[in-house]
Amino acid sequence: MDSGFKFAAIIAMIAVAIVLLLGLRNMMRNGDGNTSNKLMRLRIMFQFIAVVLMVGALYFARR
16 A cells, blocks of 8 residues: 555656646747646646645555
8 A cells, every 4th residue: 555655646746747847848938828827727736636645655654
């Protein structure tokens, strides 16, 4: 169970990094502000998921 949380947390962190890079790329190319807003919301959602998974991994690692 513990390794599953760790693996899922790593995947979520990679997803956060990818969405962040997509948002930066959009901003550098003077892309649509609507797209930047959607990417920022998606990044925040992925960050929340990553934090929840990391807390779950810590919780089950200490049990």
